[in-house]
Amino acid sequence: MEYETLCLPADGQSLRMAADLFRQGELVAFPTETVYGLGANALNEAAVRRIFDAKNRPADNPLIVHVARAEQLDELCEVNGNAKKLMAAYWPGPLTLLLPRKSAVPDVVTAGLASVGVRMPSHPVAHEMLKICGLPIAAPSANRSTRPSPTTAQHVMEDMKGRIPLILDGGACDVGVESTVLDLTHETPVVLRPGAVTPAMIAKVCGSVSVADSVMRPLKEGETAPSPGMRHKHYAPMGKMTILRGDEQRVIEAVKKAYDASENACILAMTQHTAAYGDRRVMDMGANDAEIAHNIFALLRQADALHIDRLFAEGVNSTDVGLAVMNRMARAAAFDIIEE
Ligand code: TXA
Numbered sequence: 001m002e003y004e005t006l007c008l009p010a011d012g013q014s015l016r017m018a019a020d021l022f023r024q025g026e027l028v029a030f031p032t033e034t035v036y037g038l039g040a041n042a043l044n045e046a047a048v049r050r051i052f053d054a055k056n057r058p059a060d061n062p063l064i065v066h067v068a069r070a071e072q073l074d075e076l077c078e079v080n081g082n083a084k085k086l087m088a089a090y091w092p093g094p095l096t097l098l099l100p101r102k103s104a105v106p107d108v109v110t111a112g113l114a115s116v117g118v119r120m121p122s123h124p125v126a127h128e129m130l131k132i133c134g135l136p137i138a139a140p141s142a143n144r145s146t147r148p149s150p151t152t153a154q155h156v157m158e159d160m161k162g163r164i165p166l167i168l169d170g171g172a173c174d175v176g177v178e179s180t181v182l183d184l185t186h187e188t189p190v191v192l193r194p195g196a197v198t199p200a201m202i203a204k205v206c207g208s209v210s211v212a213d214s215v216m217r218p219l220k221e222g223e224t225a226p227s228p229g230m231r232h233k234h235y236a237p238m239g240k241m242t243i244l245r246g247d248e249q250r251v252i253e254a255v256k257k258a259y260d261a262s263e264n265a266c267i268l269a270m271t272q273h274t275a276a277y278g279d280r281r282v283m284d285m286g287a288n289d290a291e292i293a294h295n296i297f298a299l300l301r302q303a304d305a306l307h308i309d310r311l312f313a314e315g316v317n318s319t320d321v322g323l324a325v326m327n328r329m330a331r332a333a334a335f336d337i338i339e340e
């Protein structure tokens, strides 16, 4: 079915329209503090299937269920002690908890897994929308599969025009990278996807945490991913991307050399380094990890819009939010990382 996709400022009227669409089993894209989501009623199997169709998403990649109130979890999953502590500390916010699922959750949501991912977003539009419709909403990022996640309503329009009836426009997303995905089905919490809620923040609340080693390396042939989404090609710009990291001055010299030896290239540089590249084509990633997280997906989309063939990006330190940034950048570069 072909839709005439409406993109409306999020106000009382468009939020009520979104709630009606959810009740009818339709899809709505909406802003969260991380990235835009593409939502459907999580308890309606046919509606959830439409998400996979609209995104061209492989059916083995499970979805996160979004709620406005903690009581909504009662019918979805078993809430354990770590979950309670983390919810008190970081919800609403960019933290997804994987918990043992209950039978009300259709298989299509969890790709048949025994756990379900749940999250309470803090974005006021997402919160109002979830409150008004009163339903748990299954929502992946609102990009077409393999493209960078959308951080503005315009990005969603690029990918979803004609495929969905409504996009709620709430401006640019604050965080810019997707939520932390944390597996709480073991004694020690395991970070499967890093985000703005960092391992240190989780350890502070739970006493311990581990980070899945697949976070910073490609999967081996035949290896099963703890989080299926990490297996699929992700965030890729159309041009080939290489990350250079290490000593600041050596990185800048190596980036210049690589750029000068390439055609139709661009450099992704930290704000404080942009001047060092002279009149080469430079995109300003931001001055710190949080700014880079905020900008990175939009820059990858911009490189596509300019039909860039070759991207050279300065790496960042893989600590705190930097871990989330490098996790996304490494995948965008298909793990082509050079240490200087
Ligand atoms: O910030 C976010 O999390 C955004 C906004 C819209 O909330 N959503 C998002 O969803 O990024 P998505 O579907 O693009 O990414 C969800 C990730 C995937 O890597 C998926 O494999 C993993 O979470 N995931 C979800 N449920 C899981 C489960 N039960 N077990 C393991 N991994 C799971």
Ligand code: MG
Pocket: 140, 141, 149
């Ligand atoms: Mg996604």
